[in-house]
Amino acid sequence: MKETLPPVAQGFLAYIELEKRYSRHTVESYGLDLFQFFHYLSAHYGELPLTKLTHFHIQSWLALGLEPKYPSHSKKKQPEPVTPATIRRKISTLKSFFKYAVRKGELAQSPMAKVVSPKMRSRLPMFVDEKAMQQVEENHAEGEQLFADDFEGATQRLIVALLYQSGMRQAELLGLTHRSMDLSNSQMKVLGKGNKERIIPLSQPLIAMIREYDERRRKEAGNTESGQLLVRADGKGITKAFVYRTVRAALDRVTTISKRSPHILRHTFATHLMNNGADINAVKELLGHASLASTQVYTHNTIEKLKKVHQQAHPKA
Structure with a gap:
């Protein structure tokens, strides 16, 4: 092309x-x-x-x-x-x-000056509610397991946990290696857009999950020369399609929202932080946004939640 x-x-x-x-x-x-x-x-x-x-x-x-x-x-x-x-x-x-x-001197001036972009109607990002994500993290919904007990199930469970608990992009997840992890300091290094690195903190339960997964990988997976943190049962690194299918299958069981992609877990991470009082600048850094304007969209979800609380609880609402 x-x-x-x-x-x-x-x-x-x-x-x-x-x-x-x-x-x-x-x-x-x-x-x-x-x-x-x-x-x-x-x-x-x-x-x-x-x-x-x-x-x-x-x-x-x-x-x-x-x-x-x-x-x-x-x-x-x-x-x-x-x-x-x-x-x-x-x-x-x-x-x-x-x-x-x-x-480069190919043109004297750009012909784009008179080209106007259409206005966009702002849409609130979709997200999964906290109760549904709790079911995913507990690996239990409607009396059934979401992830199998085998190695592939462990990989799928860690994929969802990393996306939801860190807010990283799908491409950043695929780029994770063992060197990305600094478990002794409860953090990991992520390579984001424009090759910009950022540090994301890790919770103790997530660290325990990563350690357990790494142990299973050494015992159960095949040749793991790919260097990726997350691999299939044959030792080959996971793919974009595998991540999408994993997230879609898990969210299908716990939510009815129309979009159930890996990026929805990024929206969910940010929205849950904001709804629980996180500082917007801190959320910006965790997401790796270049501008605060990109992060401010999540404050709308918080405002909608406040409106709902006000309407339900205030006698004059």
């Missing part, structure tokens, strides 16, 4: 990957956006030089050309729904790209 893009676009993707150190997922998303954009331009305007691009061409693509045209080797199988969030992300991609092109 990258090879079909203009050289300046290829240079941009190399720049955000090697110099800006964006995640592989982000680089792939930017690359797909640019592939779709230049594919549309070629199909409708022929060999249009970059210097001839105007806001008209960009708005035309945003209005008419967002039907995904994936290259044959793309992993994406389903069309991406064209929502305001999708349009905003694609505009963000183009803004970054044209800013790079201007800096």
Whole structure:
């Protein structure tokens, strides 16, 4: 896909990957956006030089050309729904790209000045309530175990515990190694977005779970040369798909919320902290947010809880 893009676009993707150190997922998303954009331009305007691009061409693509045209080797199988969030992300991609092109002298100015992003309707992040998460942690729901007693069940249980008790991202979980753990100091090191490291504290029950798991891994798992902390029964490192299936299966048993992905456990971690009086700046550091604005969304859930308490308890509510 990258090879079909203009050289300046290829240079941009190399720049955000090697110099800006964006995640592989982000680089792939930017690359797909640019592939779709230049594919549309070629199909409708022929060999249009970059210097001839105007806001008209960009708005035309945003209005008419967002039907995904994936290259044959793309992993994406389903069309991406064209929502305001999708349009905003694609505009963000183009803004970054044209800013790079201007800096490299390919353009005198960016054509994005007159392109306006659609307004987003703010949505409160979904989360799992505390009683449901207690069932998951106790490995017991409706009279049945959630996780099996075998090694794979132990891996699945630790996956959910780490995501919920630390608020880490799925990619950060997959990057955990034995060197990430400093159990003697009750903490672990996580490599987040932009290769930024942060320290997350570990509770004593979670430390005990990690120690027990590590002992079982040495006895029961196969060759564990992957270096990952969490492995399958054959010793190979866990995958993104395995983590998703694990979380989905566990949450299916305890909640009816529509989204039951690993990221929901990150929302749940932050919401439960805020609802129990945690300082927002501390939550920001634990989540690895670059800006406090990203963390403030969780205060809305706290406010909604306060409103409910007020309505139920105050005589004048």
